[in-house]
Amino acid sequence: MTTAKQSVVDTPEEGDDPSRPAAWQRLRSANTLWIGLVLLALCVVFGALRPEAFLTLFTAQTLLIEASVLLVLAVGMTFVIITAGIDLSVGSVLVFAGVVGAKTMEALSPGGDATDAGWGVIAAGLVVSLLGGGAWGLVNGLLIARARIPALIVTLGSFGAALGAAQLITDGVDVRTVPSALANTLGSGTSLGVVPNLVLLAVAVTVLGDLVLRTTRFGRHTYAIGSNAEAARRAGIAVTRHLVLVYLLVGLLAGLAGFMSLAYFRTTTISGHSTDNLNAIAAVVLGGTSLFGGLGSVLGTVIGVFIPAVLTKGFVILHVQAFWQPIAVSVVLVAAVWFDQVRRRARNRS
Amino acid sequence: MSGTPPLLAARALTKHYGTVEALRGASFEARAGEVVALVGDNGAGKSALVKCLSGVETPDAGEIVFDGAPVRFTSPTDARAMGIETVYQDLAVAPDLDPAANLFLGRELRKPGLLGRLGVLDKAEMRRRATREFARLGVRLPSVDVPIGALSGGQRQSVAVARSVVWASRVVFMDEPTAALGVVQRQRVLDVIRRVRDEGIAVVLISHNMPEVLAVADRVEVLRLGQRVARFQAADTTVEQLVGAMTGALTQEDAA
Ligand SMILES: Nc1ncnc2c1ncn2[C@@H]1O[C@H](COP(=O)(O)OP(=O)(O)OP(=O)(O)O)[C@@H](O)[C@H]1O
Ligand SMILES: [Mg+2]
Numbered sequence: 001m002t003t004a005k006q007s008v009v010d011t012p013e014e015g016d017d018p019s020r021p022a023a024w025q026r027l028r029s030a031n032t033l034w035i036g037l038v039l040l041a042l043c044v045v046f047g048a049l050r051p052e053a054f055l056t057l058f059t060a061q062t063l064l065i066e067a068s069v070l071l072v073l074a075v076g077m078t079f080v081i082i083t084a085g086i087d088l089s090v091g092s093v094l095v096f097a098g099v100v101g102a103k104t105m106e107a108l109s110p111g112g113d114a115t116d117a118g119w120g121v122i123a124a125g126l127v128v129s130l131l132g133g134g135a136w137g138l139v140n141g142l143l144i145a146r147a148r149i150p151a152l153i154v155t156l157g158s159f160g161a162a163l164g165a166a167q168l169i170t171d172g173v174d175v176r177t178v179p180s181a182l183a184n185t186l187g188s189g190t191s192l193g194v195v196p197n198l199v200l201l202a203v204a205v206t207v208l209g210d211l212v213l214r215t216t217r218f219g220r221h222t223y224a225i226g227s228n229a230e231a232a233r234r235a236g237i238a239v240t241r242h243l244v245l246v247y248l249l250v251g252l253l254a255g256l257a258g259f260m261s262l263a264y265f266r267t268t269t270i271s272g273h274s275t276d277n278l279n280a281i282a283a284v285v286l287g288g289t290s291l292f293g294g295l296g297s298v299l300g301t302v303i304g305v306f307i308p309a310v311l312t313k314g315f316v317i318l319h320v321q322a323f324w325q326p327i328a329v330s331v332v333l334v335a336a337v338w339f340d341q342v343r344r345r346a347r348n349r350s
Numbered sequence: 351m352s353g354t355p356p357l358l359a360a361r362a363l364t365k366h367y368g369t370v371e372a373l374r375g376a377s378f379e380a381r382a383g384e385v386v387a388l389v390g391d392n393g394a395g396k397s398a399l400v401k402c403l404s405g406v407e408t409p410d411a412g413e414i415v416f417d418g419a420p421v422r423f424t425s426p427t428d429a430r431a432m433g434i435e436t437v438y439q440d441l442a443v444a445p446d447l448d449p450a451a452n453l454f455l456g457r458e459l460r461k462p463g464l465l466g467r468l469g470v471l472d473k474a475e476m477r478r479r480a481t482r483e484f485a486r487l488g489v490r491l492p493s494v495d496v497p498i499g500a501l502s503g504g505q506r507q508s509v510a511v512a513r514s515v516v517w518a519s520r521v522v523f524m525d526e527p528t529a530a531l532g533v534v535q536r537q538r539v540l541d542v543i544r545r546v547r548d549e550g551i552a553v554v555l556i557s558h559n560m561p562e563v564l565a566v567a568d569r570v571e572v573l574r575l576g577q578r579v580a581r582f583q584a585a586d587t588t589v590e591q592l593v594g595a596m597t598g599a600l601t602q603e604d605a606a
Contacts, residue, residue, distance in 0.1 A: 216469035217458045220447075224455055227444035234406055234442045235456030236427040294446030 032288040032300040035336060039303050039310065046314035053317045061196055065264070067309045068202035069094075071302065072257040073280040075209040076250030078301045080151075081284050082213070083246055084226040084293025085144065088155040090254045091276030092162035093136040097258030098268045099166040101129030102175035109177075117179040125179075129259040130252055136162050137251015141244035159277065166270055178266045187263035198264055205253065210298035222246060226293025279308065282329060286336050292344065307332060355418065357382045357552045358403065358434070358521050363412035364576075365398050372398035373409065374576035380521060380552040385543060387555045387563040387584070390573035391596050396556050397439050399573065400523045404436040405429035417520075427456075433519030437527045439556075441510045445499030449491060449509045450480035452498055453516065487512045488538040503530040511539055521552045528557065540566045560589040572596055 046054045053059065073090045080087045105114040105125035114121065136158055143154040178187075189197045213219035221242050224232040233239045261269060287304030289296025308329045315325050356379035365373040372395045380386050390396050401407040403414060405423030414421050416432060423429045426436075443452045454476045460466035481494055489508040491501065498506055511527050524543070528536045543566055547553050557563050563570060564584050572580040572595040580595035580602045594600030 212469075215471060215473075217460065217471055218469055220451065220458055220471060224444045224447060224451075227446035228442070231442035231444050232455070234426045234436075234438065236425075236430055237456050294444065 032297060032303065034339070035286055035288060035300065035307070035332075036303050038332065039307050042307065042310045042314065046310065046317065050317050054314065057194060059313060059317075061194070061199075063306075063309055063313050064199045065196050067305050068196075068198045069257045069261050069264070070276065070279055070283065070309075071202045071305045072205050072253050072260065073276060074283040074301045074305050075206050075298055076253035077280040077284045078209070078287075078289055078296055078298055079213065079222055079246050080250050081281070081289050081291060082222050082226045082293060082296045083243060084229075084291075085151040085243070085246070086155060086281065086291075087140065087151065087247065087250050088277045089136060089140060089158035089162055090250065090257075090280055091273035092159045092166070093133050093251055093254040094258040094261060094276060095268065095270050095273050096136065096162040096166040097129040097133040097255035098262045099169050099175060099258075099270070100132040101125040101255075101259050102178060102262055102268050103169060104128040105179060106175065106177055112177075114177045114179050117181070119181065122179050122182045125182075125262075126259050129262075130255040133255020133258060134248055134252045137248040137254070138244065140251065141247030144247060145240045145243035163270075163274075166268075170268065170270065172270065174270055175268045176266075178262055182263045183266045185263075186260065187266065198260055201260065205256070206298060206302060213298055218242075218245075223294055226295075228294075282308065282333050285340075286329075286333055288336070288340070290340050290344070291337065292340075354381050356380060356415070357417060359415040360399065360403060361413040361415065363399065363402055363409040363414070365395075365402060365407060365409050367398075371576055373402070373412075375412070376573060376576055377578050378403070378571055378573075380554050382520070382552050383547060383550045384569060385547045385553045385555055385567045387557060387567035387570045388573060389557065389560070389563060389570060389592060389596060394573040394596070395576040396573055397525055398576075400436060400438075400525050400554070400556065403429070404434055404523055406436075406438075430517070434521040434523070435514040435518035436523040437507075437510045437514045437525060439525040439529075441506055443498050443506060443510055443513075446497050448496060449484070449494050449498055449501075450477045452509055453480045453483065453513050455513075457517070483516050484509075484512060487515060487542055490535075504532060504535055507531060508535060508539070511542065515542055515546055518546070518551055521554065522546060523554045523556075525556045526558070527555070528559065528562065536562075560592050563592070564589065574598060 073094065077087060077090065102114070102125065105117055105121050106112045108114075108121045108124055109117045140151075140154055140158055143149050144151045186197050186201065191197055191200055213222065221232065221237050224235070224237060225239055225242060229239055283304035284296070284301050285291060285304070286307055287297065287300025287302070289300060308325065311328050312322070312325050315322055358380045360376060360378040362375040362377055363373045364371070364375055376395060376399055378388065378399060388396050388399070398407070402409045405426040405428045408424065414423070421432070444455060447455070459472045459476050461470045461472045466472070477494060484491060484494070489512050491505055491509075498509060501509070507527060507530050511524065514522050514524065528539050531539060540562070543553050543555060555563065555567060564587065567584045570582040570584055570587060570592060571578055572582075572592065574596060579598070580600065582591065591600060595602070
């Protein structure tokens with residue numbers, strides 16, 4: 001064939017770095033951009049209305065701290081939703097992981113009171129929390145990917161089962177002896193003077209999650225499976241194994257979130273996480289990740305986590321009734337999904 | 351040419367989908383350096399046969415022989431490992447990924463060194479190579495950066511064809527690779543098919559366009575109701591004969 005010398009592909013202009021994200025990529029993340037602007041606008045509005053209350057270090061710190069646990073859940077949820085899956089169990093798994101971690105630390109402490117426990121005991125508690133979360137993730141993944149039961153049903157089941165198991169273990173009474181060493185460092189400690197440690201951990205998880213999703217083969221396969229699972233299978237990607245790993249990952253992150261929550265609240269907060277799953281899903285979807293799979297980003301999820309958080313803070317500061325917050329979030333959420341639909345329909349015209 | 355032993359052969363394959371018998375003892379042969387066309391009416395079992403021979407489906411009974419030895423493909427990866435590539439009728443591309451990502455799907459290049467061992471992709475290198483391969487194969491794309499779902503049907507098909515040709519070393523199956531193509535692109539794909547054949551690869555072309563089949567194929571095998579009913583040398587065959595075999599008006603005793 002003689003076409004080789006002709007320019008048959010519109011090649012990048014001379015000197016253009018081929019790895020540089022091109023204009024389309026910016027266009028593609030237009031949804032993320034739009035939702036980012038919403039977040040910015042919210043901050044500006046609240047900041048302008050009550051600068052002395054909103055634009056303070058304290059507000060920023062509490063806003064970030066309160067978002068940290070949800071952010072860790074939402075990073076895992078981003079992976080799951082990009083594979084066109086869903087995980088309704090994260091809040092219950094968080095509670096379960098917190099409970100088994102706390103119970104382990106109590107069991108390892110004299111008299112069953114973990115308040116004065118040392119770092120060895122705390123490390124054991126962390127490991128058990130991660131194992132507890134990971135185990136639920138593994139069960140979810142195997143039932144979804146191997147037994148091919150719809151993710152919605154499987155994780156609805158573990159949503160109930162993990163919480164039930166946590167209540168069985170504790171008789172429904174929150175564990176109240178959390179090591180002070182843990183609570184004072186991870187829970188309420190700060191680094192560099194102002195940055196809460198809890199936030200640092202959440203940022204580390206987020207940055208790592210973003211790197212894995214954007215730059216690695218694992219991330220690429222996550223997108224491919226969500227985009228067309230059968231094509232991924234025919235391309236030699238181990239789809240079943242990958243899906244199990246993704247649900248395992250979200251379980252592990254829920255376990256970590258459970259441990260973080262334990263450190264922050266100094267108790268297991270068994271009844272406080274019934275809507276964590278929906279909050280995490282809302283954050284991911286707000287951030288431009290498509291429920292149909294194949295599309296999304298951790299950066300978008302970060303923005304999606306902070307929109308409800310900023311709304312809550314702003315409403316409190318402006319003395320707007322807190323009941324308005326879920327209404328406002330729902331409106332933005334439905335608008336975001338609608339945008340996604342319209343964009344998909346426009347794209348898949350052929 | 352029919353003197354050389356087949357590179358890939360199916361012997362009396364059967365395949366059920368529920369109660370539907372897609373293949374009822376179908377045989378098929380492909381030789382290195384030869385374009386063999388697989389034709390038949392809608393529902394004759396062509397795609398089912400290709401899926402069995404490329405590891406996507408496992409036949410219920412029958413034998414697959416590759417390079418003289420019986421083989422069992424338990425997954426597409428098995429077939430790909432032997433240099434067998436496929437353009438599926440439904441294309442099997444990931445619409446949200448760009449053409450380069452689709453070209454390297456399942457075979458992603460990783461960065462050298464530690465980063466690569468951590469699984470970090472070499473996106474720049476994949477993009478560079480993809481651009482070069484598309485240029486070499488005459489695939490015209492508005493941009494190598496758009497998700498493939500935003501391309502036209504023909505452009506998507508061209509990418510799928512390019513992907514199979516780039517990776518194949520022994521056999522390429524093309525299940526209606528020109529169905530959505532315009533005149534120019536169709537000609538390009540036929541040129542690519544000939545060139546791949548000349549490299550010594552066995553090309554299996556499925557098409558409903560009989561003049562196209564006779565123009566590019568060396569041999570033609572006809573499938574009807576899940577069985578091979580006729581074999582022809584393309585050079586001395588007419589469209590009427592092919593249509594006769596496809597509809598059952600003409601049968602060959604020794605074909606099955
Ligand atoms: N996944 C499936 N489930 C059920 N039946 C199937 C499936 N795939 C194929 N079949 C049936 O098997 C038979 C052969 O189908 P196949 O796709 O191989 O035909 P084909 O020769 O490729 O036809 P076409 O020219 O229309 O592509 C048809 O009757 C079809 O309905
Ligand atoms: Mg077919």
